[in-house]
Amino acid sequence: MLPDIHDKITQYLTEKGVSWEVDDDSIIISHNIQGQTIKLAADNEGKFPHGLPVFRLLNRHHYGLMAHIDWNHDNDKGTVCIGHTDSISCDFNSPVILFYKALENAIDIVTKSLADTAYNKTEILNEYVAHWACSSNVDEHSLICMVPHTAGITDLVVRSASKQTTCGLDHYQIILPKDKNECNDGFSILQNAKDNKRQNKHKSCSLEINNLQLPPAPNESINEWWKKQLKALSPKLQSDLKNKSRITKAKIFYIIFHSKISSGTAWFSIKCTSKTKQRIPLTLDEIDNWKLDACEVKVFSKENILPRGGGQLDLQKKKVCIIGCGSIGGHIANQLCTSGVGSLHLADPDWFDIENTYRHVLNPNKCGLSKAISLKAELEYTYPYLTIETQDIKNSSLLDFRETKILDQFDLVIVAVGSPTDERAFNEFMVKNGVLTPVIYTWLEGYGVGGHSVLVDPATDGCLSCCYIDNTSCEPSLSPNLSFIEGGQVLFRNQGGCGSQFMPYSNLDAMQTALIASKLALRSLNEEIGRSMTVSWKGNSYMANANNIKLTHRFQRFDKNLQEIPLVREECDVCQ
Amino acid sequence: MSKLQSKYNKFHKTIKISQQDDEYKKAKEKDDLILSKIKIAFKEEGYPVKSNFRVGSFAVGSAIKSICDDHSDIDRAIVISEEDSPEDPLAPKKVIKSVLKKHGFKTPLIKKPCVTADYESKPIHLDYTVYKKLSWCGGYELAIGKEQSNEDNKYWDESEPKELLEWINNNVNHKSFLFDLTNDEYDQFIRIIRYLKRWRDFTYTNEKDRALVYSIGLTIMAREQFVPHIGDDGANDNKAFEDTIRNILNEGPYFISKGDDKYDLEVMLPVSPYREVFQNHGVTVGTKLYKQFSKLLNKLEKVEETRSLKKQCEILRDLLGDDFPEEDVSSKASSESAGYVGTTNVA
Numbered sequence: 001m002l003p004d005i006h007d008k009i010t011q012y013l014t015e016k017g018v019s020w021e022v023d024d025d026s027i028i029i030s031h032n033i034q035g036q037t038i039k040l041a042a043d044n045e046g047k048f049p050h051g052l053p054v055f056r057l058l059n060r061h062h063y064g065l066m067a068h069i070d071w072n073h074d075n076d077k078g079t080v081c082i083g084h085t086d087s088i089s090c091d092f093n094s095p096v097i098l099f100y101k102a103l104e105n106a107i108d109i110v111t112k113s114l115a116d117t118a119y120n121k122t123e124i125l126n127e128y129v130a131h132w133a134c135s136s137n138v139d140e141h142s143l144i145c146m147v148p149h150t151a152g153i154t155d156l157v158v159r160s161a162s163k164q165t166t167c168g169l170d171h172y173q174i175i176l177p178k179d180k181n182e183c184n185d186g187f188s189i190l191q192n193a194k195d196n197k198r199q200n201k202h203k204s205c206s207l208e209i210n211n212l213q214l215p216p217a218p219n220e221s222i223n224e225w226w227k228k229q230l231k232a233l234s235p236k237l238q239s240d241l242k243n244k245s246r247i248t249k250a251k252i253f254y255i256i257f258h259s260k261i262s263s264g265t266a267w268f269s270i271k272c273t274s275k276t277k278q279r280i281p282l283t284l285d286e287i288d289n290w291k292l293d294a295c296e297v298k299v300f301s302k303e304n305i306l307p308r309g310g311g312q313l314d315l316q317k318k319k320v321c322i323i324g325c326g327s328i329g330g331h332i333a334n335q336l337c338t339s340g341v342g343s344l345h346l347a348d349p350d351w352f353d354i355e356n357t358y359r360h361v362l363n364p365n366k367c368g369l370s371k372a373i374s375l376k377a378e379l380e381y382t383y384p385y386l387t388i389e390t391q392d393i394k395n396s397s398l399l400d401f402r403e404t405k406i407l408d409q410f411d412l413v414i415v416a417v418g419s420p421t422d423e424r425a426f427n428e429f430m431v432k433n434g435v436l437t438p439v440i441y442t443w444l445e446g447y448g449v450g451g452h453s454v455l456v457d458p459a460t461d462g463c464l465s466c467c468y469i470d471n472t473s474c475e476p477s478l479s480p481n482l483s484f485i486e487g488g489q490v491l492f493r494n495q496g497g498c499g500s501q502f503m504p505y506s507n508l509d510a511m512q513t514a515l516i517a518s519k520l521a522l523r524s525l526n527e528e529i530g531r532s533m534t535v536s537w538k539g540n541s542y543m544a545n546a547n548n549i550k551l552t553h554r555f556q557r558f559d560k561n562l563q564e565i566p567l568v569r570e571e572c573d574v575c576q
Numbered sequence: 577m578s579k580l581q582s583k584y585n586k587f588h589k590t591i592k593i594s595q596q597d598d599e600y601k602k603a604k605e606k607d608d609l610i611l612s613k614i615k616i617a618f619k620e621e622g623y624p625v626k627s628n629f630r631v632g633s634f635a636v637g638s639a640i641k642s643i644c645d646d647h648s649d650i651d652r653a654i655v656i657s658e659e660d661s662p663e664d665p666l667a668p669k670k671v672i673k674s675v676l677k678k679h680g681f682k683t684p685l686i687k688k689p690c691v692t693a694d695y696e697s698k699p700i701h702l703d704y705t706v707y708k709k710l711s712w713c714g715g716y717e718l719a720i721g722k723e724q725s726n727e728d729n730k731y732w733d734e735s736e737p738k739e740l741l742e743w744i745n746n747n748v749n750h751k752s753f754l755f756d757l758t759n760d761e762y763d764q765f766i767r768i769i770r771y772l773k774r775w776r777d778f779t780y781t782n783e784k785d786r787a788l789v790y791s792i793g794l795t796i797m798a799r800e801q802f803v804p805h806i807g808d809d810g811a812n813d814n815k816a817f818e819d820t821i822r823n824i825l826n827e828g829p830y831f832i833s834k835g836d837d838k839y840d841l842e843v844m845l846p847v848s849p850y851r852e853v854f855q856n857h858g859v860t861v862g863t864k865l866y867k868q869f870s871k872l873l874n875k876l877e878k879v880e881e882t883r884s885l886k887k888q889c890e891i892l893r894d895l896l897g898d899d900f901p902e903e904d905v906s907s908k909a910s911s912e913s914a915g916y917v918g919t920t921n922v923a
Binding site for chain 1: 578579581582585755758759760761763764806808809810811916917918919920921922923
């Protein structure tokens with residue numbers, strides 16, 4: 001805090017009748033609450049005035065558990081939580097007012113916690129994990145708990161951190177169920193957890209608590225807390241724990257607790273250590289033979305991680321078939337996984353080539369491998385709650401999917417092959433055979449002009465062939481009426497006379513096209529649309545103009561960027 | 577509305593003449609022959625033809641098959657140099673008349689701006705205009721005068737035939753300064769011109785009345801007031817036709833009320849000599865055209881409001897004649913396949 005601001009604040013506090021003194025660089029504010037004087041220290045730290053001032057309650061341990069005020073073992077000060085600085089817009093041009101308003105807020109919090117016992121208890125239980133963290137003084141690597149929420153007692157294994165590293169995933173201890181994990185086997189954390197560099201395995205169990213006691217107060221030992229909590233457990237659970245203790249001996253044991261609180265499920269743990277191998281401390285008799293320490297737990301469960309990362313739990317049950325795992329299909333697969341889709345079926349008859357680098361979601365080290373299989377490996381490595389099947393490469397073309405039995409097993413089929421002939425043939429099969437699985441067809445046009453996605457919902461009017469009705473003649477056409485580039489132009493290029501041709505477009509174009517397809521896919525899977533639709537994104541004409549490429553009327557007049565446009569043409573001789 | 581658009585497309589295919597049509601090819605053959613004879617005759621007279629170019633509906637691309645006389649019109653401009661040009665603008669026109677007479681055209685006639693003639697044995701109608709090209713500026717002057725005109729009515733008059741074509745054929749959108757017309761929208765404009773000309777030919781059963789509703793007047797009004805309608809569900813020619821007529825009637829400066837339901841019609845040429853197209857008979861044409869346009873608009877609005885394709889076709893057949901197709905439920909849109917086309921789709 002700058003000296004001139006410091007002086008203005010103290011002057012203002014005096015004007016407002018606030019009792020204050022200066023100790024070292026801190027301003028100490030005294031306030032009377034129900035006959036007792038509390039002291040708040042405004043320390044010279046934090047970003048103030050570009051953030052809120054930090055107020056610490058002195059003599060913190062004396063007051064026991066207090067909502068919204070932390071404590072620690074190192075000193076007798078507790079920070080009053082008056083808000084997260086990053087989410088607050090401060091008037092840094094009026095630091096005196098900012099300081100005073102923050103002080104009023106801090107005093108309110110301390111007053112409420114001290115004066116209103118019921119409020120204090122409710123709030124502490126709501127913030128259980130934060131209060132548990134105050135008790136934790138274990139110089140331990142953090143625990144990642146990859147365990148689903150299960151009732152009663154569940155056996156677990158703790159894979160110790162690698163001793164060679166001090167950062168990254170190797171630095172974490174990982175807790176796994178003893179049997180099947182809910183993650184897929186290829187998931188990165190699971191693979192890391194099972195790696196041989198994690199030499200030690202410790203026994204552990206998870207325990208669901210229904211009548212959670214308040215967390216340990218300052219100066220209260222974890223042993224005392226656990227005894228108190230154990231006594232409060234149901235007789236049945238106490239009996240089960242006793243049995244567990246009777247048959248299990250260890251030198252290091254972790255108890256992982258989880259309990260429903262109003263803001264979700266609180267997860268926390270106790271590390272139990274003993275010099276000799278003995279019965280684990282799950283009974284009152286055993287507890288005093290152990291040293292117990294509070295530990296924090298990072299929960300890695302489907303219910304926790306998916307919503308926190310923006311994924312939808314409901315989509316875990318959905319199965320989507322993606323035909324075409326090129327630049328667009330690859331991004332779509334990735335985007336659907338990030339959204340929480342639980343099951344994919346990938347098909348592509350092609351191999352990843354070194355030329356696909358930059359445009360494709362895959363790493364160049366997949367060169368020479370099947371695109372679908374490589375994508376499966378990459379996605380399963382990144383996303384835990386995911387099952388991926390791949391189609392036999394020999395039967396992976398779009399036309400191979402013209403079988404009702406195959407298509408019926410999917411909630412959605414996404415076609416990203418960029419082949420209008422195959423797509424129209426597939427569409428005709430779908431319509432003529434009354435297949436009820438919705439299909440999204442997606443493709444982009446070169447030179448950065450845009451891309452398109454077409455959702456065909458078989459329960460409603462409209463099909464892909466509706467996009468093949470010429471807008472002027474109103475007759476069937478071989479070019480899509482969504483196009484931004486006039487047909488019949490030479491658009492492909494070759495490089496160095498290599499014999500292969502390519503359409504100039506960027507990975508960003510592929511990603512943007514994949515995005516509109518993925519968004520349509522999610523709307524379809526969530527049953528939010530209820531009719532066939534098209535969505536186009538329009539880029540710019542800079543590159544096309546530079547290459548003398550003619551653009552369509554639709555490009556020039558298109559003003560429905562990213563909007564859903566109903567799809568049906570009464571002239572369509574396939575669906576109408 | 578798109579099923580109706582199919583009908584409009586069919587109608588358009590029926591009424592349009594393009595350079596691939598036999599009617600055009602026959603007329604062109606004759607035109608080429610006459611042109612070669614004119615070139616010889618002009619050379620002999622001492623003012624050789626320096627250039628020639630197509631004008632009129634073929635130059636604009638809005639030619640239609642006539643329902644009145646079954647003739648194909650070809651309009652051609654003959655250009656001589658300023659230095660060679662005779663003082664009397666009637667002289668070259670008389671030479672053209674003489675050439676036409678010798679080559680099978682019945683009663684060629686020298687009109688004020690042109691020489692016109694119908695071929696005796698084929699349904700071909702030719703109009704020739706004579707221009708001298710000014711050496712100092714590259715501009716043109718049109719040979720004005722009839723055979724019986726006195727000296728005051730015979731003169732070379734400043735004219736911009738190419739600029740007029742350019743004014744019609746460019747993609748300026750006169751109703752919106754924000755966007756030029758796209759190619760598809762310009763094509764729609766050309767279709768609207770054809771519908772309008774066919775509507776005139778069908779509506780004005782009296783030949784004299786019809787002859788006064790000049791195509792160039794209709795074209796200028798439509799070009800200035802054209803409202804394109806092409807959306808993601810395709811083109812809507814009916815709406816474009818309707819909105820264009822509504823604008824001509826209500827927003828354009830063309831119809832001036834003279835009381836007693838009489839209207840003067842003033843349509844200015846957008847290029848030199850900036851004369852009024854319907855001069856001398858503005859009230860005669862204007863009064864009737866205003867009424868007919870109002871009826872046309874009313875019917876087109878009814879088409880928009882009507883859901884039954886059958887009724888829509890009936891209304892349009894009343895307006896545009898029997899070339900507008902009837903509703904035929906059994907007929908599906910069908911066209912000869914292109915076999916294959918290159919598309920821009922990639923994934």
